[in-house]
Amino acid sequence: MNLTSWLVILAIALAAIALFCSRGSRKRSLTDRARHARGTRLLVQAAIALWAALLTLDRSFVSPGGAPFGHALNPRTALAAALALAAIGCICSFRASRLLKARRIFGAC
Numbered sequence: 001m002n003l004t005s006w007l008v009i010l011a012i013a014l015a016a017i018a019l020f021c022s023r024g025s026r027k028r029s030l031t032d033r034a035r036h037a038r039g040t041r042l043l044v045q046a047a048i049a050l051w052a053a054l055l056t057l058d059r060s061f062v063s064p065g066g067a068p069f070g071h072a073l074n075p076r077t078a079l080a081a082a083l084a085l086a087a088i089g090c091i092c093s094f095r096a097s098r099l100l101k102a103r104r105i106f107g108a109c
Contacts, residue, residue, distance in 0.1 A: 001058065001063075006051070006055055006058075009051065010047075010048070010051050013047045013051065014044060014047060017040065017043050017044055017047060021036070021039070021040040021043065021100070032103070035099050035100075035103075036100065038099055039095075039096045039097075039098075039099030039100040040096070040100075042092045042093075042095050042096035042099065043092070043093065043096040043100070045088075045089075045092045046088075046089045046090070046091075046092035046093035046096060047089070048089075049085045049086070049088045049089035049092060050085070050086060050089035050090075050093075052085050053081075053082040053083075053085035053086040053089065054082075056073075056078055056081055056082045056085065057078070057079075057082045059078075060073050060075065060078035060079075060082075061075070061078070
């Protein structure tokens with residue numbers, strides 16, 4: 001895939017996050033709004049990290065001639081970078097999902 005297609009995929013993912021995270025009641029407390037904003041930011045970071053991991057894998061293994069300026073990454077380096085980006089994306093996604101959940105008013109004793 002060319003780079004334009006990858007940018008369109010990223011734009012669609014970010015638009016979906018913006019759409020689903022913008023809904024909700026406006027009458028929330030300051031702490032709830034801060035939690036929601038931080039969760040949304042972490043979700044955007046997760047989407048960008050996972051997108052970058054897939055782009056790295058695509059540019060290194062599927063179309064190795066597509067590397068800019070003719071510099072191709074070593075396959076082990078590309079795989080390690082993609083794995084690190086995917087791990088960061090999963091961690092950010094997990095933390096965002098915990099922040100976007102509604103807080104419990106009464107905890108279990």
